[in-house]
Amino acid sequence: MIRCEDVHKNFGGVRAVDGATLELAAGAITGLIGPNGAGKTTLFNCVAGAFPPTSGRIFLDDEEITGLPPHELYDRGLLRTFQIAHEFGTLSVRDNLMMAAPDQAGETLWNAWFSPAKVRAEERAIREKADEVIEFLGIGHVAEERAGNLSGGQKKLLELGRTMMVDAKIVFLDEVGAGVNRTLLNTIGDAIVRLNEERGYTFCMIEHDMDFIGRLCDPVIVMAEGKVLMQGSAAEVMADERVIEAYLGHGVKNKAEVGA
Numbered sequence: 001m002i003r004c005e006d007v008h009k010n011f012g013g014v015r016a017v018d019g020a021t022l023e024l025a026a027g028a029i030t031g032l033i034g035p036n037g038a039g040k041t042t043l044f045n046c047v048a049g050a051f052p053p054t055s056g057r058i059f060l061d062d063e064e065i066t067g068l069p070p071h072e073l074y075d076r077g078l079l080r081t082f083q084i085a086h087e088f089g090t091l092s093v094r095d096n097l098m099m100a101a102p103d104q105a106g107e108t109l110w111n112a113w114f115s116p117a118k119v120r121a122e123e124r125a126i127r128e129k130a131d132e133v134i135e136f137l138g139i140g141h142v143a144e145e146r147a148g149n150l151s152g153g154q155k156k157l158l159e160l161g162r163t164m165m166v167d168a169k170i171v172f173l174d175e176v177g178a179g180v181n182r183t184l185l186n187t188i189g190d191a192i193v194r195l196n197e198e199r200g201y202t203f204c205m206i207e208h209d210m211d212f213i214g215r216l217c218d219p220v221i222v223m224a225e226g227k228v229l230m231q232g233s234a235a236e237v238m239a240d241e242r243v244i245e246a247y248l249g250h251g252v253k254n255k256a257e258v259g260a
């Protein structure tokens, strides 16, 4: 479980996150929505260690993780997908997955020279794991394809695959559905649900596609003006007057009513 207590993040005079308090339950797929500029990405960045909050505290279970750098969070199984290097365009999908595996013995010259058997055994295990991830995600038909030739949606699947190579447990997804066609979006959605149900991954996802949110996320947390406006099921938040007003912009609804 991740808990943010009264988190603030200022950029000069801009209060990007202005006292956000929320919990991301372990084992849930939580959606984070809100109008442009609501502070969602900035809050993500604070939790995932891109920069520390100006004030407030963040906990992973009972341990305070406020301000910890990404690699320390990564060691605790928490990662934001872009923390893993973007795909290597000229390498195959399988090789991209294999390179995401952490702490490989073959990376040191010493092991490569003096422990070649150990390096080979480890490489075999990593290859088997990559093949398992490829099968899980149903991307066998592009396993030998150069990652640079994948469509935007397939690259998102590869991104999810790389989280599986490092056995992440809490994954932050920032607009994973952006610019992805409906069919592939369903495939990505299915992979997220299966990772959640079968492997116990916890997800928190920023998303603008409300159909996608409605299908995957429970609960949904709504942010507006740097704060948490409300939390509920997708149906509850979509029907909530405060949420509608936040999306329309302050005063717009009232003006519309006055004009009506």
Ligand SMILES: Nc1ncnc2c1ncn2[C@@H]1O[C@H](COP(=O)(O)OP(=O)(O)OP(=O)(O)O)[C@@H](O)[C@H]1O
Binding pocket: 011, 014, 015, 016, 017, 034, 035, 036, 037, 038, 039, 040, 041, 042, 043
């Ligand atoms: N590095 C920065 N420097 C200055 N201001 C920033 C910076 N990052 C974000 N902001 C400002 O902080 C506010 C919140 O931005 P943020 O990107 O967190 O919102 P968001 O909810 O993710 O929006 P969107 O849905 O449009 O991505 C905005 O007013 C934005 O202009």
